[in-house]
Amino acid sequence: MNVNAPRPAELHIETLKWGKITWVNVEKPSGRDMHYLAKNYLFHPLELEDCLSRTERPKIDEHENYLFIVVHFPVYDKKTLVTVPSQVSIFIAADLLVTVHTGALKPLSHLFNDCQKNEPARDENMSRSTGYLLYRILDRLVDYCFPIVRKIISNAEELEEKLFSNPDKDSVREISILRRDIMSTRRIIRPQRTILKSLEIKDYTFLKEDLDVYFGDIGDHIGKITETLDEYDEVVEGLNATSDSLFSHRTNQVIKILTLLGTIILPMLVIQGLYSMNVPLPLQDSPWAFLIIILVTITVSASMIIYFRYRHWI
Numbered sequence: 001m002n003v004n005a006p007r008p009a010e011l012h013i014e015t016l017k018w019g020k021i022t023w024v025n026v027e028k029p030s031g032r033d034m035h036y037l038a039k040n041y042l043f044h045p046l047e048l049e050d051c052l053s054r055t056e057r058p059k060i061d062e063h064e065n066y067l068f069i070v071v072h073f074p075v076y077d078k079k080t081l082v083t084v085p086s087q088v089s090i091f092i093a094a095d096l097l098v099t100v101h102t103g104a105l106k107p108l109s110h111l112f113n114d115c116q117k118n119e120p121a122r123d124e125n126m127s128r129s130t131g132y133l134l135y136r137i138l139d140r141l142v143d144y145c146f147p148i149v150r151k152i153i154s155n156a157e158e159l160e161e162k163l164f165s166n167p168d169k170d171s172v173r174e175i176s177i178l179r180r181d182i183m184s185t186r187r188i189i190r191p192q193r194t195i196l197k198s199l200e201i202k203d204y205t206f207l208k209e210d211l212d213v214y215f216g217d218i219g220d221h222i223g224k225i226t227e228t229l230d231e232y233d234e235v236v237e238g239l240n241a242t243s244d245s246l247f248s249h250r251t252n253q254v255i256k257i258l259t260l261l262g263t264i265i266l267p268m269l270v271i272q273g274l275y276s277m278n279v280p281l282p283l284q285d286s287p288w289a290f291l292i293i294i295l296v297t298i299t300v301s302a303s304m305i306i307y308f309r310y311r312h313w314i
Contacts, residue, residue, distance in 0.1 A: 011036055016116055018126040021133060024098040025112045026051075037098065043091055044068070051089040051100040058191040060198050066093040067204060069134075071195055073141045074148050074188045075104045082181050083148060085188045088141070090134065092207070097130045099137065107140040131207035135214040138196070142221050145189065149228055152182060156232050160239055163246070171243050179236050186229045193222050260314055267300040 011033050016023045024041075026033050034048040047068045050056045061068040069092065072085035086105050091098040103109055114121040125136045155178055163171050200215040271293055308314045 013037075014112070014116070016112065016122075016126075018115070018122040020095045021126045021130055022096050023112065023115070023126065023133065024096070026098065026100040027103045027109065029100050029102075033100075041091070041096070041098065043098075047089075047091075054087060056087060056089075058195055060195050062204070066091055066096075069195060071138070071141070071192055072188050073105055073192075074145060074185050076148060076151070081177050083185045083188065090137075092130050092134055094207070095130060097133050105141060105144065107144045108137060111137065111140050129207060129209040131204075131209045131211050132214070134199075135211055135218070138215075138218055142192075142218050142225075145225050146221075148185065149225055152178070152185065152232060153228070155181075156235055156239070160235070163239055163243055172247075175236060175240050175243055179233070179240065182229055182233050182236060186226070186233065189222060189225055189229065193219060193226065196222060256313075260308060264301050264304055267304075268297045271297055 012026055012028050012030065013033055013036060014025045014027075016025070024037075026037070029051055031052070034051060037043055038045055038048050043066070044063070047061065050068075050070060056070050058072055059068075059070050067090075069090040071088050071090070073088065074083040075086045076082075077084050086102060088105065088108065089100040091100075099108065099112075101108060111121075111125070115125055126133055159171070159174055159178060162174075196215050196219040200212045200219055203210075305314070
């Protein structure tokens, strides 16, 4: 692989060399960038096409002298209020590592910029092997997931407190948004465990270094994130059931009150209906008729209220 080929200025390709290791970073890749990589690094053309795909599944492909890895990590989209996947494609050989990404994952961009500007950072990340550099990249990206998970936890706890203290009609929408966010994050995180497990248990001779402990540690972090998401998925499911119960109870209470009010005023409606008929009725010629009818109606309604209270209906 020709790692010293001249690079046109219009390409989104940056190259960093330290010791025997060369790190090529392609941010916001285009067809021209992939053509340059195909011409100078002899990667498989189908894998270069995968680098431009936004829907490529996470995977690890082994070749004679390099690995091709596709991983996804979560990025929160403030417009849609949901976590979406951001793809990182990695080519790794004995002395070469190529990262291709959209730039949405800031830890990866920051790590490359830090290594460009600071010799201690280059020495820390690039002095051992490309396998160790791969570990450092994946470790940064996995650590980047923890703030996203903590935000989900915070949102779930706030929603739980709000639901029991002051439930309103917006609670259902907020629960639905949070459930969708958790489901999306789980779908992104879960497949990465297989990639990390393969890097942990399988030996790749051109990586030159045994890094199973390091990749195993990242795998443990991914496992912890997955377990946390599973736990809070159950929490949100419980909040959804609680919300349904609370609003169902409130609806039943409203229907109960309206039914009782309708029953209480029923005597008034019956008497009103009778005296609106054009037939002879008792007391219709009495000067006290209106007062007597009002008193009778109030007495009947009050008796009904007392009876309802006695039966604990109100």
